[in-house]
Amino acid sequence: MLTGVDPGKDLSSVGRCGRLVAMGALVVALGLGTAIGNDRWWPIGPMVMFAFxxxxxxxxxxxxxxxxxxxxxxxVVPLGAGGIGLERAEIEGQQTAIEAEPKRLQAVAVAASRSLPDDPRYRTVYLVDTVQQLKDGAADGAPVRKVLATWQVVDPDHPRDLS
Structure with missing residues:
Protein backbone atom coordinates (compact mmCIF):
# COMPACT_ATOMS: atom_id res chain seq x y z
CA MET A 1 0.00 0.00 0.00
CA LEU A 2 1.21 3.48 -0.84
CA THR A 3 1.89 5.68 2.13
CA GLY A 4 0.61 9.23 2.16
CA VAL A 5 -2.22 8.42 -0.29
CA ASP A 6 -5.80 8.46 0.93
CA PRO A 7 -7.79 6.30 -1.52
CA GLY A 8 -11.02 7.72 -0.16
CA LYS A 9 -10.09 11.30 -0.99
CA ASP A 10 -11.69 12.66 -4.15
CA LEU A 11 -9.89 14.59 -6.84
CA SER A 12 -10.65 18.25 -7.04
CA SER A 13 -12.92 19.37 -9.85
CA VAL A 14 -9.88 20.92 -11.57
CA GLY A 15 -8.02 17.59 -11.30
CA ARG A 16 -11.01 15.67 -12.70
CA CYS A 17 -11.43 18.17 -15.52
CA GLY A 18 -7.71 17.99 -16.38
CA ARG A 19 -7.82 14.21 -16.54
CA LEU A 20 -10.96 14.25 -18.70
CA VAL A 21 -9.37 16.73 -21.12
CA ALA A 22 -6.17 14.63 -21.31
CA MET A 23 -8.18 11.43 -21.86
CA GLY A 24 -10.32 13.11 -24.52
CA ALA A 25 -7.24 14.43 -26.34
CA LEU A 26 -5.68 10.96 -26.28
CA VAL A 27 -8.84 9.32 -27.64
CA VAL A 28 -9.08 11.92 -30.44
CA ALA A 29 -5.37 11.49 -31.31
CA LEU A 30 -5.66 7.70 -31.40
CA GLY A 31 -8.79 7.94 -33.54
CA LEU A 32 -7.12 10.28 -36.03
CA GLY A 33 -3.95 8.21 -36.00
CA THR A 34 -5.90 5.08 -36.80
CA ALA A 35 -8.12 6.69 -39.44
CA ILE A 36 -5.61 8.82 -41.36
CA GLY A 37 -2.20 8.29 -39.75
CA ASN A 38 0.81 6.34 -40.89
CA ASP A 39 3.97 4.94 -39.25
CA ARG A 40 5.43 8.45 -38.83
CA TRP A 41 2.54 9.24 -36.44
CA TRP A 42 3.81 6.62 -33.95
CA PRO A 43 2.88 6.08 -31.16
CA ILE A 44 -0.62 7.23 -32.10
CA GLY A 45 -0.61 5.95 -35.68
CA PRO A 46 -1.05 2.42 -36.95
CA MET A 47 1.98 0.21 -37.20
CA VAL A 48 1.26 -0.93 -40.75
CA MET A 49 4.28 -3.21 -40.78
CA PHE A 50 2.26 -5.48 -38.47
CA ALA A 51 -1.11 -4.80 -40.07
CA PHE A 52 -1.06 -7.40 -42.81
CA VAL A 76 26.55 -7.58 -42.98
CA VAL A 77 26.25 -3.97 -41.85
CA PRO A 78 25.03 -3.94 -38.23
CA LEU A 79 21.98 -1.69 -38.24
CA GLY A 80 20.35 -0.22 -35.15
CA ALA A 81 21.57 1.43 -31.98
CA GLY A 82 24.20 -1.25 -31.33
CA GLY A 83 25.56 -0.91 -34.85
CA ILE A 84 25.77 2.12 -37.12
CA GLY A 85 22.77 3.90 -35.61
CA LEU A 86 20.56 3.65 -38.70
CA GLU A 87 17.54 1.44 -38.20
CA ARG A 88 16.41 -1.10 -40.78
CA ALA A 89 13.08 0.73 -41.02
CA GLU A 90 14.97 3.86 -42.11
CA ILE A 91 16.68 1.89 -44.86
CA GLU A 92 13.36 0.31 -45.90
CA GLY A 93 11.71 3.72 -45.99
CA GLN A 94 14.49 4.98 -48.29
CA GLN A 95 14.58 1.92 -50.57
CA THR A 96 13.14 3.60 -53.66
CA ALA A 97 15.34 6.67 -53.20
CA ILE A 98 18.46 4.53 -52.66
CA GLU A 99 17.74 2.48 -55.77
CA ALA A 100 17.29 5.71 -57.76
CA GLU A 101 20.39 7.33 -56.21
CA PRO A 102 22.81 4.70 -54.84
CA LYS A 103 25.10 7.51 -53.63
CA ARG A 104 22.79 7.66 -50.60
CA LEU A 105 24.62 4.54 -49.40
CA GLN A 106 27.63 6.81 -48.71
CA ALA A 107 25.78 7.74 -45.50
CA VAL A 108 26.06 4.11 -44.37
CA ALA A 109 29.85 4.22 -44.74
CA VAL A 110 30.00 7.55 -42.90
CA ALA A 111 27.78 6.26 -40.07
CA ALA A 112 29.89 3.10 -39.78
CA SER A 113 33.15 5.07 -39.57
CA ARG A 114 31.69 7.18 -36.74
CA SER A 115 29.89 4.42 -34.84
CA LEU A 116 32.40 1.60 -35.33
CA PRO A 117 35.76 3.41 -35.37
CA ASP A 118 37.79 0.24 -34.73
CA ASP A 119 36.19 -1.76 -37.57
CA PRO A 120 37.57 -1.78 -41.12
CA ARG A 121 36.08 0.95 -43.32
CA TYR A 122 33.64 0.10 -46.10
CA ARG A 123 34.87 0.19 -49.69
CA THR A 124 31.59 -0.82 -51.36
CA VAL A 125 28.09 -0.76 -49.86
CA TYR A 126 25.17 -2.87 -51.12
CA LEU A 127 21.42 -2.62 -50.57
CA VAL A 128 20.32 -6.25 -50.47
CA ASP A 129 16.89 -7.87 -50.58
CA THR A 130 16.82 -11.38 -49.13
CA VAL A 131 13.82 -13.30 -50.44
CA GLN A 132 12.49 -16.41 -48.75
CA GLN A 133 9.92 -18.51 -50.60
CA LEU A 134 7.15 -19.93 -48.40
CA LYS A 135 5.20 -23.12 -48.90
CA ASP A 136 2.31 -23.79 -46.53
CA GLY A 137 3.68 -21.07 -44.24
CA ALA A 138 7.16 -22.60 -43.87
CA ALA A 139 10.45 -21.73 -45.56
CA ASP A 140 10.83 -23.58 -48.86
CA GLY A 141 14.44 -23.76 -49.96
CA ALA A 142 17.31 -21.44 -49.27
CA PRO A 143 16.78 -17.69 -49.24
CA VAL A 144 17.85 -15.82 -52.37
CA ARG A 145 19.82 -12.57 -52.12
CA LYS A 146 19.29 -9.86 -54.70
CA VAL A 147 21.49 -6.75 -54.82
CA LEU A 148 19.24 -3.72 -55.44
CA ALA A 149 21.88 -0.97 -55.36
CA THR A 150 25.67 -0.72 -55.16
CA TRP A 151 27.85 2.23 -54.16
CA GLN A 152 31.62 2.64 -54.33
CA VAL A 153 32.45 4.65 -51.19
CA VAL A 154 34.14 7.98 -51.80
CA ASP A 155 37.43 7.99 -49.86
CA PRO A 156 36.86 4.68 -47.98
CA ASP A 157 39.59 5.37 -45.42
CA HIS A 158 37.96 8.70 -44.44
CA PRO A 159 34.35 8.62 -45.71
CA ARG A 160 32.48 11.92 -45.60
CA ASP A 161 28.97 13.12 -46.34
CA LEU A 162 28.43 14.02 -49.96
CA SER A 163 25.79 16.67 -49.31
Missing amino acids: GVDPNSQVHSLGVEADTVAGKRV
Missing part, protein backbone atom coordinates in the same frame (compact mmCIF):
# COMPACT_ATOMS: atom_id res chain seq x y z
CA GLY A 53 -0.81 -11.13 -43.21
CA VAL A 54 1.50 -12.99 -45.53
CA ASP A 55 0.15 -15.52 -47.98
CA PRO A 56 1.52 -18.88 -46.74
CA ASN A 57 2.59 -19.69 -50.32
CA SER A 58 4.26 -16.40 -51.21
CA GLN A 59 7.60 -14.73 -50.59
CA VAL A 60 8.96 -12.81 -47.63
CA HIS A 61 11.35 -9.96 -48.40
CA SER A 62 13.94 -8.74 -45.91
CA LEU A 63 15.92 -5.63 -46.77
CA GLY A 64 19.43 -5.22 -45.42
CA VAL A 65 22.80 -3.66 -46.08
CA GLU A 66 26.11 -5.40 -46.75
CA ALA A 67 29.54 -4.01 -47.43
CA ASP A 68 32.96 -4.97 -48.71
CA THR A 69 35.59 -3.67 -46.29
CA VAL A 70 38.97 -2.22 -47.17
CA ALA A 71 40.33 -5.45 -45.63
CA GLY A 72 38.64 -7.42 -48.44
CA LYS A 73 35.88 -9.05 -46.40
CA ARG A 74 32.12 -9.00 -47.12
CA VAL A 75 30.17 -8.09 -43.96
Whole structure:
Protein backbone atom coordinates (compact mmCIF):
# COMPACT_ATOMS: atom_id res chain seq x y z
CA MET A 1 0.00 0.00 0.00
CA LEU A 2 1.21 3.48 -0.84
CA THR A 3 1.89 5.68 2.13
CA GLY A 4 0.61 9.23 2.16
CA VAL A 5 -2.22 8.42 -0.29
CA ASP A 6 -5.80 8.46 0.93
CA PRO A 7 -7.79 6.30 -1.52
CA GLY A 8 -11.02 7.72 -0.16
CA LYS A 9 -10.09 11.30 -0.99
CA ASP A 10 -11.69 12.66 -4.15
CA LEU A 11 -9.89 14.59 -6.84
CA SER A 12 -10.65 18.25 -7.04
CA SER A 13 -12.92 19.37 -9.85
CA VAL A 14 -9.88 20.92 -11.57
CA GLY A 15 -8.02 17.59 -11.30
CA ARG A 16 -11.01 15.67 -12.70
CA CYS A 17 -11.43 18.17 -15.52
CA GLY A 18 -7.71 17.99 -16.38
CA ARG A 19 -7.82 14.21 -16.54
CA LEU A 20 -10.96 14.25 -18.70
CA VAL A 21 -9.37 16.73 -21.12
CA ALA A 22 -6.17 14.63 -21.31
CA MET A 23 -8.18 11.43 -21.86
CA GLY A 24 -10.32 13.11 -24.52
CA ALA A 25 -7.24 14.43 -26.34
CA LEU A 26 -5.68 10.96 -26.28
CA VAL A 27 -8.84 9.32 -27.64
CA VAL A 28 -9.08 11.92 -30.44
CA ALA A 29 -5.37 11.49 -31.31
CA LEU A 30 -5.66 7.70 -31.40
CA GLY A 31 -8.79 7.94 -33.54
CA LEU A 32 -7.12 10.28 -36.03
CA GLY A 33 -3.95 8.21 -36.00
CA THR A 34 -5.90 5.08 -36.80
CA ALA A 35 -8.12 6.69 -39.44
CA ILE A 36 -5.61 8.82 -41.36
CA GLY A 37 -2.20 8.29 -39.75
CA ASN A 38 0.81 6.34 -40.89
CA ASP A 39 3.97 4.94 -39.25
CA ARG A 40 5.43 8.45 -38.83
CA TRP A 41 2.54 9.24 -36.44
CA TRP A 42 3.81 6.62 -33.95
CA PRO A 43 2.88 6.08 -31.16
CA ILE A 44 -0.62 7.23 -32.10
CA GLY A 45 -0.61 5.95 -35.68
CA PRO A 46 -1.05 2.42 -36.95
CA MET A 47 1.98 0.21 -37.20
CA VAL A 48 1.26 -0.93 -40.75
CA MET A 49 4.28 -3.21 -40.78
CA PHE A 50 2.26 -5.48 -38.47
CA ALA A 51 -1.11 -4.80 -40.07
CA PHE A 52 -1.06 -7.40 -42.81
CA GLY A 53 -0.81 -11.13 -43.21
CA VAL A 54 1.50 -12.99 -45.53
CA ASP A 55 0.15 -15.52 -47.98
CA PRO A 56 1.52 -18.88 -46.74
CA ASN A 57 2.59 -19.69 -50.32
CA SER A 58 4.26 -16.40 -51.21
CA GLN A 59 7.60 -14.73 -50.59
CA VAL A 60 8.96 -12.81 -47.63
CA HIS A 61 11.35 -9.96 -48.40
CA SER A 62 13.94 -8.74 -45.91
CA LEU A 63 15.92 -5.63 -46.77
CA GLY A 64 19.43 -5.22 -45.42
CA VAL A 65 22.80 -3.66 -46.08
CA GLU A 66 26.11 -5.40 -46.75
CA ALA A 67 29.54 -4.01 -47.43
CA ASP A 68 32.96 -4.97 -48.71
CA THR A 69 35.59 -3.67 -46.29
CA VAL A 70 38.97 -2.22 -47.17
CA ALA A 71 40.33 -5.45 -45.63
CA GLY A 72 38.64 -7.42 -48.44
CA LYS A 73 35.88 -9.05 -46.40
CA ARG A 74 32.12 -9.00 -47.12
CA VAL A 75 30.17 -8.09 -43.96
CA VAL A 76 26.55 -7.58 -42.98
CA VAL A 77 26.25 -3.97 -41.85
CA PRO A 78 25.03 -3.94 -38.23
CA LEU A 79 21.98 -1.69 -38.24
CA GLY A 80 20.35 -0.22 -35.15
CA ALA A 81 21.57 1.43 -31.98
CA GLY A 82 24.20 -1.25 -31.33
CA GLY A 83 25.56 -0.91 -34.85
CA ILE A 84 25.77 2.12 -37.12
CA GLY A 85 22.77 3.90 -35.61
CA LEU A 86 20.56 3.65 -38.70
CA GLU A 87 17.54 1.44 -38.20
CA ARG A 88 16.41 -1.10 -40.78
CA ALA A 89 13.08 0.73 -41.02
CA GLU A 90 14.97 3.86 -42.11
CA ILE A 91 16.68 1.89 -44.86
CA GLU A 92 13.36 0.31 -45.90
CA GLY A 93 11.71 3.72 -45.99
CA GLN A 94 14.49 4.98 -48.29
CA GLN A 95 14.58 1.92 -50.57
CA THR A 96 13.14 3.60 -53.66
CA ALA A 97 15.34 6.67 -53.20
CA ILE A 98 18.46 4.53 -52.66
CA GLU A 99 17.74 2.48 -55.77
CA ALA A 100 17.29 5.71 -57.76
CA GLU A 101 20.39 7.33 -56.21
CA PRO A 102 22.81 4.70 -54.84
CA LYS A 103 25.10 7.51 -53.63
CA ARG A 104 22.79 7.66 -50.60
CA LEU A 105 24.62 4.54 -49.40
CA GLN A 106 27.63 6.81 -48.71
CA ALA A 107 25.78 7.74 -45.50
CA VAL A 108 26.06 4.11 -44.37
CA ALA A 109 29.85 4.22 -44.74
CA VAL A 110 30.00 7.55 -42.90
CA ALA A 111 27.78 6.26 -40.07
CA ALA A 112 29.89 3.10 -39.78
CA SER A 113 33.15 5.07 -39.57
CA ARG A 114 31.69 7.18 -36.74
CA SER A 115 29.89 4.42 -34.84
CA LEU A 116 32.40 1.60 -35.33
CA PRO A 117 35.76 3.41 -35.37
CA ASP A 118 37.79 0.24 -34.73
CA ASP A 119 36.19 -1.76 -37.57
CA PRO A 120 37.57 -1.78 -41.12
CA ARG A 121 36.08 0.95 -43.32
CA TYR A 122 33.64 0.10 -46.10
CA ARG A 123 34.87 0.19 -49.69
CA THR A 124 31.59 -0.82 -51.36
CA VAL A 125 28.09 -0.76 -49.86
CA TYR A 126 25.17 -2.87 -51.12
CA LEU A 127 21.42 -2.62 -50.57
CA VAL A 128 20.32 -6.25 -50.47
CA ASP A 129 16.89 -7.87 -50.58
CA THR A 130 16.82 -11.38 -49.13
CA VAL A 131 13.82 -13.30 -50.44
CA GLN A 132 12.49 -16.41 -48.75
CA GLN A 133 9.92 -18.51 -50.60
CA LEU A 134 7.15 -19.93 -48.40
CA LYS A 135 5.20 -23.12 -48.90
CA ASP A 136 2.31 -23.79 -46.53
CA GLY A 137 3.68 -21.07 -44.24
CA ALA A 138 7.16 -22.60 -43.87
CA ALA A 139 10.45 -21.73 -45.56
CA ASP A 140 10.83 -23.58 -48.86
CA GLY A 141 14.44 -23.76 -49.96
CA ALA A 142 17.31 -21.44 -49.27
CA PRO A 143 16.78 -17.69 -49.24
CA VAL A 144 17.85 -15.82 -52.37
CA ARG A 145 19.82 -12.57 -52.12
CA LYS A 146 19.29 -9.86 -54.70
CA VAL A 147 21.49 -6.75 -54.82
CA LEU A 148 19.24 -3.72 -55.44
CA ALA A 149 21.88 -0.97 -55.36
CA THR A 150 25.67 -0.72 -55.16
CA TRP A 151 27.85 2.23 -54.16
CA GLN A 152 31.62 2.64 -54.33
CA VAL A 153 32.45 4.65 -51.19
CA VAL A 154 34.14 7.98 -51.80
CA ASP A 155 37.43 7.99 -49.86
CA PRO A 156 36.86 4.68 -47.98
CA ASP A 157 39.59 5.37 -45.42
CA HIS A 158 37.96 8.70 -44.44
CA PRO A 159 34.35 8.62 -45.71
CA ARG A 160 32.48 11.92 -45.60
CA ASP A 161 28.97 13.12 -46.34
CA LEU A 162 28.43 14.02 -49.96
CA SER A 163 25.79 16.67 -49.31
